[in-house]
Amino acid sequence: MTATLAEVVRLLDRRYPPRTAESWDRVGLVAGDPAQPVRKVLFAVDPVATVVEEALDWGADLIVTHHPLLLRGVHTVAATEFKGALVHRLILAGCALYTAHTNADAATDGVADQLADLLGLVDSRPLVPEEADAAVGLGRVGELDPPLSLRALAERVAAVLPATAQGIRYAGPDDGLVRTVAVLGGSGDSLFDQVRASGADAYVTSDLRHHPASELRERAEFEGGTPYLIDTAHFASEWPWLPGAERALIDDLAAHGTTVETRVSTRRTDPWTGRVPSPSEGPTP
Ligand SMILES: [Zn+2]
Numbered sequence: 001m002t003a004t005l006a007e008v009v010r011l012l013d014r015r016y017p018p019r020t021a022e023s024w025d026r027v028g029l030v031a032g033d034p035a036q037p038v039r040k041v042l043f044a045v046d047p048v049a050t051v052v053e054e055a056l057d058w059g060a061d062l063i064v065t066h067h068p069l070l071l072r073g074v075h076t077v078a079a080t081e082f083k084g085a086l087v088h089r090l091i092l093a094g095c096a097l098y099t100a101h102t103n104a105d106a107a108t109d110g111v112a113d114q115l116a117d118l119l120g121l122v123d124s125r126p127l128v129p130e131e132a133d134a135a136v137g138l139g140r141v142g143e144l145d146p147p148l149s150l151r152a153l154a155e156r157v158a159a160v161l162p163a164t165a166q167g168i169r170y171a172g173p174d175d176g177l178v179r180t181v182a183v184l185g186g187s188g189d190s191l192f193d194q195v196r197a198s199g200a201d202a203y204v205t206s207d208l209r210h211h212p213a214s215e216l217r218e219r220a221e222f223e224g225g226t227p228y229l230i231d232t233a234h235f236a237s238e239w240p241w242l243p244g245a246e247r248a249l250i251d252d253l254a255a256h257g258t259t260v261e262t263r264v265s266t267r268r269t270d271p272w273t274g275r276v277p278s279p280s281e282g283p284t285p
Pocket of ligand 1: 067185186187234238
């Protein structure tokens with residue numbers, strides 16, 4: 001039996017309740033007719049042209065993305081504009097678009113949970129528990145058993161996340177001991193206070209800027225050494241959600257006696273395409 005889009009949206013909303021999204025966020029169904037059948041679903045981090053192309057080439061009926069296509073106010077979806085052109089391609093091809101963003105960050109088995117699992121963290125709990133339900137919330141804090149050096153943890157992060165031009169950067173001594181790890185998929189420097197309060201030895205996140213990172217490390221050195229920082233490409237730290245979300249939808253639809261064909265996008269939508277390592281004998285410092 002084939003599910004309708006309305007049924008699929010109901011199941012996705014149950015996994016990633018829209019009310020748990022941040023107030024500034026825009027989640028849920030972006031394009032699509034609730035009555036249309038859904039046979040093929042593509043999961044991706046970004047609703048960008050290459051992903052829409054992949055979906056339409058495959059004949060997808062629905063794309064589930066983490067990032068919103070239309071986060072800020074829009075006054076046109078004309079095909080003369082890059083986002084409007086994507087909306088047109090989707091609607092003309094009968095392909096729906098659904099977004100689970102900060103509601104997927106917070107959810108059980110959501111973005112943060114999947115990242116924590118992939119890094120081998122145990123006993124993980126939300127970094128910022130929700131008031132209504134402390135079992136969910138932004139980020140996760142968990143334990144490495146056995147502990148690892150900072151360098152070994154960074155190597156593990158590099159090994160389990162999709163490859164990107166940036167690779168993995170870290171701040172702290174190579175041999176610094178890491179037992180407790182905080183993780184947050186996507187941009188994470190707004191949660192430094194919570195990371196310090198959690199007692200984490202290292203924080204794995206993305207988009208870390210000079211001043212917040214420098215100040216966090218200076219303060220840590222002054223106060224005892226931790227937390228260390230591990231910085232990944234934004235796309236890479238959120239990608240682990242996709243296979244989990246795919247499995248969850250298959251299971252949820254199976255419980256209703258319906259089947260669906262799914263695929264995780266193979267397109268690397270990290271915007272950075274290259275990197276030149278600094279030569280060992282460059283200008284000083
Ligand atoms: Zn993100």
